Amino acid sequence: MTETTFIAVADGSDDPPAPIKGVGRLLGWIIPANFGIFLIWGSVPGILLPQQLTVMNASDKVANFTIVATIGAFAAMIAQPAAGQISDRTRSRFGRRAPWIVLGALAGGLSLVGLAFANTLVGVAIAWTLVQITYNFAQGPLSAVLPDRVPLARRGTFAALSGIGLMVGALGGQIIGSLFFNSIAAGYVVFAVFALAMLVLFVVFNPDYSSTNMRNESFSFGDFLRTFWVNPVKHPDFFWAFSGRLLLYTGYFGVTGFQLFILTDYLHVAKPQDVIPLLGIISIVGTIVATVVSGPLSDKIGRRKPFVFGSSIVMAAALVLPWVWPTFTSWMIMTLVMGLGFGMFQAVDTALMSQVLPSAKSFAKDLGVVNIAATLPQTLAPGIAGAIVLGFGYGALFPIGIALSILGAFCVWFIKASK
Template sequence: MATPTRSTGFPPDPTIDLDGSPNLVGPKLPVPHIGIQPDTVKPWWFVAGVVLGQLGIFLGLMGPATVSIQLKATTLSADPAQQAAIVGLAVAPGALAAVLFNALGGRISDRTTGRFGRRRPWIIGGAVAMLVGLFLIAIAPGAGLMAVGWFFTQATANMAFAAFTASLADQLSRTQYGKVSGLVGIAGNLAVMVATWLSTVLGGNMLLLFMVPAVLGALMAILYALMIPEPVLKENRHPFNLVELLSTFWRNPLKYPDFALAWAGRFTIILASYMFVTFRLLYMTNHLELDAASATGAVAIGVTIYTVTSMVASLAGGWLSDKLGRRKALVAAAILIFGLATYLLLHADSVAAFYVVEAIMGIAYGAYIAVDLALVFEVLPNREEAGKDLGVFNIANALPQSLAPAFGGFLLANLGGGTNFAPLLITAGVIALIGAILTMFIRGVK
């Protein structure tokens, strides 16, 4: 078995242990140097571990966000408007947790000292702690405890996700950005699909519905954390005072405009997506007038179509962006198509039409997610603080997922009466269009 390769050719730095913390699963890999982009291509089994890590965190987090919390709401009320309000009220506090702990998770992992490395402890700790929040939601008698549980779930899962995303910037060479970004996108969509199908089997038992995917997800995330060769920071080189704490949540958009535009593009497509995804089940029961059992089955099939088409699009988009060296136009086009597909949902008058639109949305989102992360890696303001920068960027991923239920719930309950989805879907389409336009102004990436 090979031994870890000691980093050489860098100025002496007493705060860094150049031997690092080797990976505990798989053949030993070279330990990357802090702040330096690796030029060694990672092997296939490591890339498979990346997919497992993303799949695991999203399996625990996105199942509740897309299906389980809606099912929980239907057990608490039979009134459509009240169901929408319960979902919005229960999930809204998670927006604050997503913003705070995604950014904090990246910054804290940048500065974590200890023999196990910077990212590994937070990936493992966050994935395990996430189970507690999901347990609270499962046993909650009302929206209040659901809100507490979702806040804690978002806090801990986003700590893990921030460290996970930062680890990709630490570990991957530029030549792997597009391909791995595409696979990460596939894993995220696959997690939603798996969680949806699990809901068709476990939907009658709230405890199993929330905890089975969460436990499986935590195990996958832990496995990935044991596969990464971690740089070790022996001591913190920067003070962590109030100014530093506040700067965790900020990168000057005037100084780093490309990073800011990439952030805005991600925010808009995620907000547009989850304004519908959060209420997908209610869309089936109230717009297409299916009963709960038929709606759950139709959603599972729709999510499967979405996932399969997005997987194909992600592989093609990631490969094409690496081959052509062009990312911006692909990202903007994908956001635009996704927005148009969101609007088309308003005119779907059958389950078959819903499936067609799901396929279009899957192609658009798959192409987007395959290229967008690669684009972001190229416009990072400071590679030495990749955790902080990706934490700021991940706010654009986490915040809209939590804002969408509250914003969408308001539009659906107050303007749509719980059954008219026009205000929700038209707004989502316009938001996506704005994101496509903003992305085209990025100058530093072709």
């Protein structure tokens, strides 16, 4: 099957044409590529952005962070499907994805520099919104590499490696971000340069087929707007996969994304910047162990669902600890166990998602919609958590996170395209 034919007739359950430089190179380079982007998602909304707002106005830090996080989340929700729609229709000798990966990384870096110099709530909100939009224009096309180029038999392994880059970036961002706790602007610049370098190298070392001969259907703005509605009747597997990821991610990031304020205001840790690196290392260990084992094992046995169910049970059990035993020790134990559960989930969920995509013509757009379920919780969950804390206190975060994790796994039960 040629690349052009594949785009015209295939869906997510079909094997794509072999990558130009081989699958092995893709497997290696997806780790630093995801690491570059998710280092930003781990450091900025979790550490640097709330600290920036605390320095600006400590008395209103929770409310201001809730406002900024919510605005940015809605921007991300629109940006990634839009980026996917554009990249699906892009004709260039470098393929459909490469131009947007590079341009998104470059524009994202400039937006981070703008955030570094913002000194008002309005300025921070605008700059953070631009960061969300631009980096999603890189992340959306990058996520489409999986169904575009990876054969079905290797998708669990690819998803595991992708998950390692994602989670080590998100958790490593907490560690590295804490090093810039008192020099926020410098941190923004460092993360911007690093992400640009990693994504450019990914594109250079993993060339794609030319898309200059691809035929595009006429664009319909109405059809694009309808992509935000996942039809449970027409595409039930797609709907359940989206819903499951949205719920489980929200449960996870609703707690971990609010870590800085939980440490200071709920667990009364005097210097959170001193313990966040330790927590990041603990979480990385749990995540990597679970990811490395779960992804290849799911390929070997040909099943994804048991790993999702298991991950939700592990994550729910972890969240019980700081709820009933609010100490820093319980938080450390929770961090390790949550890392194991989320690593198990992340290792197989991406492979499962790739199997429910309706058409190769719109892989990036459809993944953009699916990835709303991943990116939206990471950016919106801190805002939701802020509202919960303002209304009910920190203790209410944990039972809500438990319920969301269990409901997320329950949705996966109804997916028929995967066992």
